[in-house]
Amino acid sequence: MKKVLFGLLIVSCFAFSKGEPRVETYNYGQNGMELVARSKKGVIIVSTYNSKMTIRQEIARKIYDLYLENKLQSNKKITVEGAEADVTGKCIIRKKNSLTAVDFYYEVVEWDSGLKEIYKNKL
Incomplete structure (x- = not known):
């Protein structure tokens, strides 16, 4: 009985872990x-x-706020x-x-779901 409970405990730990x-x-x-703004x-x-459609406006607004600061x-x-998501990229002013x-160039998008997307240019 103890072995069965221990086995179930181990299996449930692996099943509910986030993993890599x-x-x-x-x-x-x-x-x-x-964004076009007058100051x-x-x-x-x-x-x-290279931005992602669903977050491009929010990230652009945050880039603008960082520029103003x-x-x-x-x-x-x-x-x-x-x-x-958190976005890492290069900024050129x-x-x-x-x-x-x-200009902000997306390089890495780390989604809250755990997915990490890396931009690769077609050459």
Whole structure:
């Protein structure tokens, strides 16, 4: 009887454990301007590349907020925490007169479900 209970305990531990996160690659994504905002300094355009459709606007808004707080540096990797997923990517900031372009390139999307998607470019 003890062996049966111990066996059931072991099996249930494996059945309900999260295990390793699934890792997948993707080579598709949405590219484009997500946000155009006017500030005292001029116009700010936030664009995302290789983004996932369901979270692209939320992440673009958070990128804009980080830009306003001066927490972004050009050509640096950053991680943006969203409601459904955390996104790691590279941010490039370009300025010309009163126009500022903030481009964010998705590299890794870590979903709350445990799925981790890595962008792979088709070459």
